[in-house]
Amino acid sequence: MTSPKTVLVTGGNRGIGYAIATEFKNAGHNVCITYRSGEPPAEFFSVKADVTDTASIDAAFKEIEAEFGPVEVLVANAGITKDTLLMRMSEEDFTSVIDTNLTGAFRVVKRATKGMLKLKRGRVILISSVVGLYGGMGQVNYSSSKAALVGMARSITRELGSRNITANVIAPGFIQTEMTDVLPQETKKQYVNSIPAKRFAQPEEVAQVVRWIASDEASYISGAVIPVDGGLGMGH
Numbered sequence: 518m519t520s521p522k523t524v525l526v527t528g529g530n531r532g533i534g535y536a537i538a539t540e541f542k543n544a545g546h547n548v549c550i551t552y553r554s555g556e557p558p559a560e561f562f563s564v565k566a567d568v569t570d571t572a573s574i575d576a577a578f579k580e581i582e583a584e585f586g587p588v589e590v591l592v593a594n595a596g597i598t599k600d601t602l603l604m605r606m607s608e609e610d611f612t613s614v615i616d617t618n619l620t621g622a623f624r625v626v627k628r629a630t631k632g633m634l635k636l637k638r639g640r641v642i643l644i645s646s647v648v649g650l651y652g653g654m655g656q657v658n659y660s661s662s663k664a665a666l667v668g669m670a671r672s673i674t675r676e677l678g679s680r681n682i683t684a685n686v687i688a689p690g691f692i693q694t695e696m697t698d699v700l701p702q703e704t705k706k707q708y709v710n711s712i713p714a715k716r717f718a719q720p721e722e723v724a725q726v727v728r729w730i731a732s733d734e735a736s737y738i739s740g741a742v743i744p745v746d747g748g749l750g751m752g753h
C-alpha cells in the first residue's frame with residue numbers, strides 16, 4: 518500500500534461522495550469530507566461547508582490543514598440538479614446550478630491547489646457527468662456546468678502539470694443515489710434501455726475508479742475524461 522494521503526471529498530456525507538470517501542478510507546488514507554446539512558457520518562473527519570460560499574470553504578480547509586496538513590487529493594463532488602425545459606428555466610435555475618457545480622468546483626480547486634503546490638504533488642478529480650457531453654432533456658443548466666469541468670481540468674493540467682499535479686474528470690452515467698431516485702419510473706426505464714449495460718450503477722463502481730485515478734499507478738494521466746457509464750456516452 519502507498520503512504521496515507523490527505524483526501525478531501527466535497528459532499529461526502531451521502532451518495533457518490535460517501536462511497537468515494539469510504540473507498541479511500543478502506544485504502545488507509547486520511548479522509549475528510551464536507552457536508553452541507555444534517556448530521557455527518559461518524560467515520561470521517563467532517564467539516565461543514567457550502568461550496569457556494571468562499572469563506573466557508575476557506576474555513577473548512579483551515580480545519581483540515583490543522584489536523585492533517587495540506588490536501589493532496591481533492592475530489593470535487595458536491596453537485597445539484599434543477600431540471601426543467603429550457604423554455605421554463607429561469608435565470609436563477611441556471612445560475613444556481615452553475616454556482617454549485619462549476620463555480621463551487623473552482624472555489625475548492627483554487628483553495629486546494631495552493632497546498633498541493635507547497636506539497637509538490639497533488640490530484641484534482643472533478644466529478645462531472647455523462648450529461649456534460651451527451652446533453653440531457655431539461656438539463657441545459659446541469660449539462661453546461663458539467664461540460665465546463667472538462668475545460669477546467671484541462672486548463673489546470675496545462676498550468677500545473679509540470680508541478681506533479683494531475684487534474685482529471687470522472688463522468689459517471691446513471692448511478693443509484695438520491696439524485697436519480699427522484700426520476701419518474703418511466704424515465705428511468707427509458708434510460709436503462711439506452712444504456713448498453715442495461716442497468717444503473719452503484720456508487721461504489723464510481724468510487725473505485727476515483728481511488729485508482731488518485732493512486733500512484735495513474736501518475737501520467739491528466740486532462741482525461743474517464744467515463745463510468747456502462748457505455749451510455751460512447752463516442753462523445
Ligand code: NDP
Pocket residue numbers: 527528529530531532533534551552553554555566567568569594595596597617621644645646647688689690691692693694695696697
Ligand atoms: P446526491 O444528491 O446524493 O448528493 C449530493 C451531495 O452534494 C450531497 O452531499 C450534498 O449535500 C452536496 N451538495 C450539494 N450542494 C452543495 C453545496 N452548495 N455545498 C456543499 N455541498 C453540496 O448526489 P449524487 O451522490 O448522486 O451526486 C454526486 C455528484 O455526482 C454530483 O456532482 C452529481 O452531479 C454527480 N453525478 C451523479 C450521477 C448520478 O446518477 N447520481 C451521475 C453523474 C454525475 P447535502 O447532503 O447537504 O444536500
